[in-house]
Amino acid sequence: MFILAIFPHPAEGACNLAPTPGNAxxxxxxxxSxxxxxxxxxxxxxVFPAGGTGTVIGTITYGAEADSIDMGSGRILGNVNQGAGSDTFILSSGExxxxxxxxxxxxxxxxRGGTLGSLAQGDGLDTFLMTGGTILRAFEDGDRAVMTGGSIGRVDMKLDNNVFELSGGSIINNLVAGFGRDTITVSGGSIGGAISVSGGDDRITVSGGEVRGEIRASFGNDSFEWLNGGYVRSSVLMADGNDIAQLYNLSEYLTSSNPLLDGGPGDDVLTFGNSVVSRPEHYTQWETxxxxxxxxxNMAGALTLGDSVSTTGILNIDASSTLRSTSGSVVAFNTxxxxxxxxxxxxxxxxNGSSVTDTLTxxxxxxxxxxxxxxxxxxxxxxxxSDKLVVSQGTIGGTTSMRVSNVDGLGALTQGNGIEVVQATQGATxxxxxxxxxxxxxxxxxDYYLFKGGATAGSENSWFLRSTVIAPPLPETPPPSEPVPVPVPVPVPEPIPTPLPEPAPEPAPSPSTPPEPTEPTVPPAQPLPTDPIPTPAQLPATTLPVAAIGTPSLPEPxxxxxxxPLYRPEVANYAIVPPAAATLALTSLGTFHERQGDQSLLAQSGAAPAGWARVFGSDFKQQWSGTVSPGLDASLKGYQIGHDVYAWSLDGQQTLRVGLFVAPNRxxxxxxxxxxxxxxxxxxxxKLHGDSVGAYWTLSSPTASYVDALVMSTRLDGYSRSDRGLRIDTQGHALSLSVEAGHPFVLTRRWVAEPQVQIIHQRIDxxxxxxxxxxxxxxxxxxxTGRLGVRFKGRYALAGMPIEPYLRVNLxxxxxxxxxVxxxxTERVRTAHRSTTGSLGGGMVIKVASDTSVYWGADYNRxxxxxxxxxxxxxxxxxLAW
Structure with missing residues (x-):
């Protein structure tokens, strides 16, 4: 811009204008004037000085020299023609x-202010600066224009490589630039009409303000940039040429103000950077x-790529960006x-909330x-x-990781193809x-895993979630076709002679010619029955399904x-809890001899006559039948402390005692x-912890027969955790009832055989x-649970101490x-109780003192x-007896 320096040598102060010689x-x-x-x-x-009131009534006309007018006041009631020179006009006030x-x-x-009817800058590289004021009609023929304020009716920059920068103020109607490489920048202010640039490689940038009319780029390799802000209220039409559009740092609120961004014919590129965009149908005729x-x-409609010449295009998404879809599609201009x-x-x-029917095609x-x-x-x-990616006609390649969220699914056994999540249709591979x-x-x-291919024809290239490993069925072998029946020929009938009339006496009759035989009518052959042609859905897939890469090892289809079925690992872990709890309680319960040692030790009577304690442990492997056939490889340990509360001697023969015990175990x-x-x-x-408390009732006789009854309650606590870290707490109760009886039979002077029977009833909650x-x-x-067993017991003395070794076998x-579980x-997993186990063991009872006995035993179970x-x-x- 040129700043005009005015040197005050006024010809006169009053407005009485006349031609003057020299540079006056x-x-x-x-x-x-x-x-x-x-x-x-x-x-x-x-010069119209500030504060003046001078008025020119009519037109001011200068010649072809460099003329300047500085108008800070007054009025010109007409036109100003500055001629063909390099002229300057400064309008700060006035009209x-x-x-x-x-x-x-x-x-x-x-x-800077004032009011002007219109401005035409003419040919040459003109400059324009507007910070205020009003141009009522048009600004024409400018080349380099900057507008920070004020108002213009319309702008027509016409030819040359024009530049217009709008950061404030308003253009009431259109902004038009003619042929050449034009640059239009809108960072503020408003344009009420359209922006239109003609042929040439033009650049239009919007970073603020508002454009209410269309933006029309015409033919040429044009560029449209919408950066950081501003409103584009009408269509952007890039027209012919290899055009570029860039939309950076825009919110959905801003981009939704634009109803159409059309690339027009050519190889066009549209780029969104750090922006949120909806309504893909607003973006048309872009090849990239x-x-x-x-x-x-955000897609709920179709994004159409390409134009009538290119017919198609490509949508690229970088690693930081997201395409959201409810029912969106990416399609080519030519179907x-x-x-x-x-x-x-x-x-x-x-x-889309909890919707599971969204698609992207x-x-x-x-x-x-x-x-x-x-x-x-x-x-x-x-x-x-399920939500679904649908691909038709083309190819599916590269690598994509899929993340699936379950919405209200309770799990079930999938049959057939499974749950489709990627659909390959119309020949897509x-x-x-x-x-x-x-x-x-x-x-x-x-557990659900991702598989390529299903069981039926046409599903080979689609992708499914399944809770089973499936394989296509064997192709059906068509039944052998029956031979076509050969029609049986119909026999030709013998011709029947025509009866002759009675011969007249004369003349003599002439021999008659028999009629020619007629062709028999053969009935048409019946059409053969045909088997119905199976529909494609009934045909098996031509290839076996394949698990997605990264899937754990699965059975081969x-x-x-x-x-x-693909049961998750927690199923077996949880199915084992009830039988493990029953085993825990059963081990605490034990047998009469594991708790008390032997009948011969029960000689005391009265109140609180004796107490007992034991420690026990086991290592075992056990498997149960059922849906998931759970197995357990475990160790169990615990202790038990009991005391006779009272013992009665009945008729001097039998002894009856009752007692209490506690038994923690793990x-x-x-x-x-x-x-x-x-x-x-x-x-x-x-891991299970059991804290048991129980009571027992034992009847023994001088012949060493016994009947033992017991009731025990166990509080259960612990957890079951899978290898992948999922766990549940195992809290509950067990109630155990046992009745046991045995009677010895003498085998030799030192050995007896004691058949035993025990019945145990348990409830696990x-x-x-x-x-x-x-x-x-x-x-x-x-x-x-029932137990049948025989205990073989001997009687000896060692160093004056009675010892009783024994062997036992149990079923x-x-x-x-x-x-x-x-x-x-909905889904029930069952584990059967039924089992049959044999055990073989032995032990010893030693009476180390008159009031102290020690006993131990061990068994092997199979x-x-x-x-x-x-x-x-x-x-x-x-x-210990007291």
């Missing part, structure tokens, strides 16, 4: 009703759309062409560059709904490495095999079972739990019944059924 300065500060023309070949200066025409050559115009720098595209979605970022279909190719796909599914059986499951996915009793073990499709897989650990995946409920039928039988109140179960248990006790 004229001042109009008061009064009136008529029209004024000075075409001399010298430069001219006209010009007509037009200022600055003519050819570079001119400068500065407007980039979603970069933490941008977000027979394939669009491409290249994803290094996140495809998020989870933003790509009509063409999908390629993942370590991208992510977020879905919501209701994890149940194969009919369960998929690479086996295209997707992986990022998170572990469990519901109810099942075998065509025609029964589906293999079980710690490793769990295995049917998990992840494999049997006997290690699944976790279990465990509290319901929740492991973060599902509700876990326990329901146990009573455990009814333990757990009758029918089962435990049920229920997941989310399952007698098909289960590989065994164990060793031992007990050491002492009895």
């Amino acid at each position: 300065v004229q001042v109009c500060d008061s009064g009136n 008529g029209p004024f023309t000075d075409l001399s070949t010298t430069s001219h200066t006209l 010009i009703t007509g037009e200022i025409s600055q003519g050819a050559n570079p001119d400068d115009f500065v407007m 759309v980039n979603l970069f720098n933490a941008s977000q595209l 027979s062409s394939r669009a491409t979605l290249d994803n290094a970022g996140t495809l998020d279909l989870t933003g 790509v009509n063409g190719n999908y390629y993942g560059r370590a991208g992510r796909l977020l879905l919501q599914s209701t994890l149940g059986d194969e009919t369960s709904p 998929s690479e086996v490495t295209a997707f992986s499951l990022q998170n572990s996915l469990s519901a109810g009793a099942y 075998i065509r025609g095999a029964t589906p293999v 079980l710690d073990g490793k769990v295995q079972g049917f998990a992840g499709g494999f049997h006997a897989r290690h699944t976790g650990r279990i 465990l509290d319901d739990q929740h492991d973060g995946i599902s509700h876990v409920g326990f329901d146990s039928q009573p455990y009814n 333990w039988r757990n009758a029918g019944g089962h435990d049920t 229920t997941f989310d109140h 399952d007698l059924n098909s289960h590989d179960s065994s164990g060793v248990n031992a007990s050491l006790g002492v009895r």
